[in-house]
Amino acid sequence: MALRAISPAVAVLILIGVAIAVGILTGVIALSQTKSLASKGATIQVLVDARDAGGGSASISVTIKNAGPEDVIVDNVVVRANGAAVTCTWQNNPIGATVRSGASASFNAICSGVSVGQTISVQVDAHTRNTNTNVGGTGSTEVLP
Incomplete structure (x- = not known):
């Protein structure tokens, strides 16, 4: 058929x-x-707090918040006072530190050559753990008494 x-x-x-x-x-x-x-890359936010430590130096706290989706590893941190690079002694070194996705990490330093009223800016350069994507962020604040 x-x-x-x-x-x-x-x-x-x-x-x-x-x-x-x-x-x-x-x-x-x-x-x-x-x-x-x-699911690739990350977004970081840099928060800065700076207080006068006396003797021409300031105590700074840098908090790196990672919105994800990847963990980031800190490569470099540059601190400037009114645009000029300053020398800082870190109490807990941020270089090489991992900031997990959705978390934050704080780092403290004493920076010399800084006085009350100056603007402190902090540039953080990092890369993501999985895809090796470069990420960065900047935060700033005024040095308070």
């Missing part, structure tokens, strides 16, 4: 089904790619 041609209505239903399946598959692929891109 020879195969009979399918009716036009059934052919249309089959084509609609194939189109829906292709649309769903395309959507799933697009969502997985978006999730993959969103």
Whole structure:
């Protein structure tokens, strides 16, 4: 017995089904790619507090907040007073420290050549643990008495 041609209505239903399946598959692929891109990198925020420590120096506290999604490793921290680099002695060295995704880490230092009223700015350079993406942030504050 020879195969009979399918009716036009059934052919249309089959084509609609194939189109829906292709649309769903395309959507799933697009969502997985978006999730993959969103899971790379990190965003850090740098918060700074500075107080006069006497003798031309200031006690500073630097908090690095990591919004994620990756952990970051601190590569470099530059402290400036009114735009000029200053020398700091860190009580807990931030270089090489890991700041976990969704967490924060604080570091303290005594910086020389700084006086009340000056603006302290701190530039933090880091990279992500998984994708080795460079990230950075800057924070600033005025040295308070």
